[in-house]
Every structure is written in C-alpha cells, then in structure tokens.
Amino acid sequence: MARSGVRGEGTRSGGRGAGEHGWDDSLYDGSGESVQGVDGDSGGGAGSAPVPAGAEGRTAEDTMALTPQGIGGSGGGPKGTARPRRRRRILRWSAMVLAVLILGTAGAGYLYYQHLNANIKKDDLNIGDEKDRAAESEANAAGQTPLNILLIGSDARDTEENQELGGAKETFGGTPLADVQMLLHLSADRTNMSVVSMPRDTLVDIPKCTDPDDGKVYEASTVPTMTNQTLGRGGPGCTVATWEKLTDIHIDHFMQIDFSGVVSMADAIGGVPVCVDANIESRDDEGHGSGLKLEEGTTYVKGEQALQWLRTRYGFEDGSDLARAEAQHQYMNSMVRELRDNATVSNPTKLRSLAETATKALTVDTGLGTVKELYDLSNELRKVEPKRITMTTMPNRYVGARVEPTDDAAKLFRLVREDIALDGQDEEKPAAEETPSDPAAADDKIGVAVLNGTRTSTLGPVSGRASEVSELLVGKGFTQASAEQTEATAEDKTLIRYPSADLEGDAQRVAKALGIPASSVEKSTSVTGVTLVVGADWREGTTYKAEAEDNTTPDTAEALNGADDTACMHVNPNYTW
Numbered sequence: 363m364a365r366s367g368v369r370g371e372g373t374r375s376g377g378r379g380a381g382e383h384g385w386d387d388s389l390y391d392g393s394g395e396s397v398q399g400v401d402g403d404s405g406g407g408a409g410s411a412p413v414p415a416g417a418e419g420r421t422a423e424d425t426m427a428l429t430p431q432g433i434g435g436s437g438g439g440p441k442g443t444a445r446p447r448r449r450r451r452i453l454r455w456s457a458m459v460l461a462v463l464i465l466g467t468a469g470a471g472y473l474y475y476q477h478l479n480a481n482i483k484k485d486d487l488n489i490g491d492e493k494d495r496a497a498e499s500e501a502n503a504a505g506q507t508p509l510n511i512l513l514i515g516s517d518a519r520d521t522e523e524n525q526e527l528g529g530a531k532e533t534f535g536g537t538p539l540a541d542v543q544m545l546l547h548l549s550a551d552r553t554n555m556s557v558v559s560m561p562r563d564t565l566v567d568i569p570k571c572t573d574p575d576d577g578k579v580y581e582a583s584t585v586p587t588m589t590n591q592t593l594g595r596g597g598p599g600c601t602v603a604t605w606e607k608l609t610d611i612h613i614d615h616f617m618q619i620d621f622s623g624v625v626s627m628a629d630a631i632g633g634v635p636v637c638v639d640a641n642i643e644s645r646d647d648e649g650h651g652s653g654l655k656l657e658e659g660t661t662y663v664k665g666e667q668a669l670q671w672l673r674t675r676y677g678f679e680d681g682s683d684l685a686r687a688e689a690q691h692q693y694m695n696s697m698v699r700e701l702r703d704n705a706t707v708s709n710p711t712k713l714r715s716l717a718e719t720a721t722k723a724l725t726v727d728t729g730l731g732t733v734k735e736l737y738d739l740s741n742e743l744r745k746v747e748p749k750r751i752t753m754t755t756m757p758n759r760y761v762g763a764r765v766e767p768t769d770d771a772a773k774l775f776r777l778v779r780e781d782i783a784l785d786g787q788d789e790e791k792p793a794a795e796e797t798p799s800d801p802a803a804a805d806d807k808i809g810v811a812v813l814n815g816t817r818t819s820t821l822g823p824v825s826g827r828a829s830e831v832s833e834l835l836v837g838k839g840f841t842q843a844s845a846e847q848t849e850a851t852a853e854d855k856t857l858i859r860y861p862s863a864d865l866e867g868d869a870q871r872v873a874k875a876l877g878i879p880a881s882s883v884e885k886s887t888s889v890t891g892v893t894l895v896v897g898a899d900w901r902e903g904t905t906y907k908a909e910a911e912d913n914t915t916p917d918t919a920e921a922l923n924g925a926d927d928t929a930c931m932h933v934n935p936n937y938t939w
C-alpha cells in the first residue's frame with residue numbers, strides 16, 4: 363500500500379540527478395535516465411556473473427522479503443505495489459565494514475604485526491568546530507561507557523580498480539561522496555548493538571571543517587546540503603562532525619571503505635549465502651541492471667558477484683532502492699552469521715587473508731590505527747549476539763527530491779544517546795543523571811528566555827503563559843529569566859534548548875529546578891541562549907508533571923533484527939530466466 367508523508371510512504375522513481383554518481387546499478391546522463399551500467403550494464407563492466415558452485419538450489423516456501431520492521435519494509439502491500447524509489451544508499455560498503463568490526467583482525471597480532479599496521483590508512487576523527495561537537499558519552503553505574511562508530515562508504519574513483527568497479531569515467535579523481543553512512547552504537551554493558559543509517563540525500567547543516575592535510579577551511583553550509591557531500595570537505599572527519607552536530611551523539615571512531623575494499627573483503631570472507639525465490643538475471647533490454655545472475659534458492663556469493671548483489675535494483679521486487687536495501691540487509695545478516703560460525707582462530711589461513719584484506723581496505727581514525735586497537739574493538743563487538751543487533755534507518759520525510767529528519771529521528775537519536783536498546787529488551791535501569799562537560803553557572807547568572815509554545819491544533823495559546831513561567835523562575839532564583847514577546851508557537855511538550863556545549867550545564871540546571879526531565883533538554887542551532895519553551899503539556903499551574911518517557915523505537919525507523927535468517931528476495935517475473 364503506497365502511503366504519503368514520511369520517507370518510505372510515498373511513491374517515487376529511482377533516478378539520480380545530475381552530478382550524483384555513486385553506488386547504483388546504472389549510470390545517469392544528468393537527465394535522470396539510466397544510460398549505462400557501472401557494473402556491467404551495456405557491456406561496460408563485468409557482465410553477467412556465472413552461477414557459482416555450491417548454490418544449494420532450495421526453493422523458498424514463499425516470499426520472505428523484509429517486513430515493515432526491516433529497513434525498507436513495505437507493509438502488507440502486494441509485490442509490485444508502487445514503493446518509494448531512491449531510498450537509502452546504505453549497507454553497500456557497510457556490510458563489509460560491519461563484518462570487519464565483528465570479526466576484527468582476530469589473531470592478526472601474531473601475523474606480521476608491523477606489516478599489517480602499515481597497511482592501515484588513518485585520518486583525523488573530527489575536523490569540525492569545537493562548538494559543534496557533542497559531549498563525550500557518560501558512563502553507566504558500573505563505570506562502563508558506550509561506543510559509537512561511524513561507518514562510511516566512499517564512492518571515490520581514485521584508483522584504476524575503483525574506476526573499473528564504480529564506472530562513471532568522467533568522475534575519475536573527482537571529489538568523493540559519503541554515499542553510505544551508518545552509526546554503530548555498542549551499549550555500555552556490551553549486551554546489544556544499534557545501527558542507524560542516514561540516507562545519502564538527507565539535507566543537513568554541515569559545520570565548518572578544516573582539512574587536516576592542507577589547512578583548507580570549508581565554511582559551514584548556509585543552506586541545508588546533502589550529507590554525502592561532507593566527505594569532500596576535508597575528509598571523513600567532516601562527516602563525523604556533521605553527525606555530531608545533527609544528533610548530539612559523541613562519535614568515538616570512524617571506519618571507511620571503498621569499492622575495491624568491498625570486493626576484496628567479499629573474496630577474503632569466502633562467500634556469503636543469499637536467497638532468491640526464482641532464477642534472476644539483472645539485465646533488461648536496454649542494458650540496465652547489475653548483471654547479477656543466480657539460480658533459485660540459496661547461493662554463496664563473493665567478490666564482484668557480491669558487489670552485484672549489493673547493487674542490484676533491476677530484478678528485485680518492484681525495482682526500487684527499497685528492494686535493494688532489503689537485499690543488502692539479507693547479505694549483511696548472513697555475512698555476520700557466516701563469520702561468527704566459521705572464521706575462528708582454528709583457521710589461520712582464513713584469518714591471515716582477512717587480516718591482510720581488512721587492513722588494506724580500511725581508512726580509520728587515529729584511535730583505531732593499529733592492529734591491536736582493531737583487535738580490541740572487535741573483541742568488544744563480538745560480545746553481542748546477532749539477536750541483539752538492531753538495524754534502523756533515520757526516520758525522514760521528503761523535501762522535494764531530498765529528505766530531512768523528522769521528530770521520530772530526534773527520538774531515535776535520543777534513545778541512542780541515552781544508551782537505550784532499540785530492540786526493547788533492556789532490563790529496567792535507573793535513569794542516569796547527566797554530567798555536562800561545562801558546569802552550570804550560579805542560578806542568578808543564568809539567562810533564560812521563556813517562550814509560549816502552548817498552542818495546539820485545536821486549542822489557542824494560553825495568554826501570558828511565558829510571563830507566568832518566567833516569574834516562577836525568578837522566584838526560584840533565576841533572576842535573569844524573562845518572557846519573550848513573540849508570537850506563540852506550538853510544542854507538544856515542554857523543552858529546554860541550548861546552542862552550544864558551554865551552556866549545556868546551565869540548561870540542565872534550569873531543567874532540574876523545574877522538574878523537567880533531562881531528555882527534554884536538547885542542543886539546537888535555532889536558539890542563541892538557554893531557551894525554555896513552555897509546551898502544550900504545561901498549560902497551567904506552577905509544577906511541571908512530566909509524562910512517562912516513551913522509549914520504544916519509532917515504527918518509522920523500520921527496525922530489523924540481526925538474527926533474521928528467513929529473508930529470501932522476491933524476483934520480478936520480468937527478470938527471470
């Protein structure tokens with residue numbers, strides 16, 4: 363059933379605009395029409411891959427495509443029902459990166475340690491302005507701290523191999539795009555993992571970034587800009603800076619991989635089982651398609667064939683990016699399970715191959731720049747069972763041909779920031795009191811602007827409400843509080859906003875004095891100082907009564923469990939053989 367509103371709830375065609383090269387199974391001439399495939403379309407690449415040996419050939423009992431809980435799930439509509447076209451350029455490289463993270467370079471510390479260290483490419487973690495950075499994550503009651511790692515897929519055509527795999531000859535040596543961006547959150551107690559992907563065409567405010575290599579300064583964007591452009595503004599450190607500014611989540615590390623890295627990692631892994639419910643050849647009469655050719659059932663794919671699977675749109679379901687995302691998730695889940703089951707220290711040859719390939723394929727921040735650091739990280743991530751891994755997509759809505767985060771996205775970011783498991787399986791734990799990096803000033807030195815946000819869709823604003831609450835604050839010792847004489851706005855709940863980390867302590871102090879929960883305190887570039895917005899949940903009285911916090915993952919995040927081993931891609935009948 364086609365819906366409208368939130369991203370994934372409307373219908374669009376799957377074309378890319380002018381100048382938008384990246385991970386697709388076809389190339390575009392700027393008109394939005396596909397003209398040549400980058401992985402074998404129109405005779406320009408690898409061509410149709412043969413069916414590899416070992417395909418099990420089992421028939422799926424029915425179409426086990428991902429449900430609305432999966433990234434790109436479509437609800438209960440029939441196959442072929444119009445679905446949103448160009449969705450998330452996610453998991454194209456990140457499937458490999460996540461496997462590297464989970465397996466890591468286990469055992470590699472004993473195999474050419476210095477040689478492997480020299481393989482690893484390194485870059486600065488965050489090259490944004492200090493004022494745009496998020497405070498470091500707080501430890502839990504046991505002193506454990508969560509880990510946040512940004513996975514980045516680059517579409518760079520900077521080598522002959524990347525050019526051959528990526529196509530688009532005119533873009534060789536051009537500015538790379540961060541076409542895949544996923545935040546991996548490992549809980550403080552190491553029991554669960556959450557993954558949040560951001561569509562490549564999300565409009566964001568990119569902060570000022572400084573290239574660490576040549577000192578070139580990229581001023582902050584003055585209009586909302588596609589997030590994939592961040593990589594070309596000084597490197598992955600600008601992508602990290604943009605995420606921190608948007609989400610207020612501190613990022614501890616990043617890992618980046620490119621086209622050739624995907625292929626080499628797929629070869630090193632030795633194959634990943636994927637399933638289709640009919641024979642498929644991803645190629646139409648005009649040459650569009652990835653060239654993927656598989657028999658019905660389960661087949662182990664690797665190398666360029668794995669790359670074809672990750673890029674296939676023509677032939678899966680309705681031919682949209684939504685179907686492609688489903689295929690990517692099936693691949694990633696299968697790969698994680700394959701690695702956990704088979705890649706053990708008892709197989710030194712496989713480990714050596716993985717260690718060599720992983721260290722050559724990755725660019726990481728300096729905090730992950732050695733085999734030991736990667737190995738230590740992998741040991742932490744291996745503690746999480748697939749059933750406690752939850753993959754989500756940032757809830758979003760259309761803005762023309764692009765998207766922007768919704769209120770549900772802010773909620774999803776809060777859950778990650780507060781280390782709340784997205785699978786809902788957390789044991790009840792006491793709310794931790796946040797300690798800001800910059801302590802609060804004395805109450806009488808804190809300036810507070812109070813706004814009236816009590817208007818709703820059915821009720822007018824409460825006249826004079828901002829003045830009433832500002833007087834309440836003055837009575838509590840916040841003598842610099844004052845009501846803003848502006849038109850009343852509409853906020854469902856009362857919020858306290860602050861513009862930068864140096865005022866976070868002040869904002870939290872005001873919240874504590876009024877009994878407003880810490881989750882209602884947020885950083886925002888829309889204010890210039892500590893700002894209290896009195897919402898529709900506090901239309902009267904002098905005591906704020908907070909509603910019970912809703913810590914469930916928004917449905918619009920389309921959560922997918924990492925242990926799902928039932929997925930089998932539905933093949934469009936027009937692409938069977």
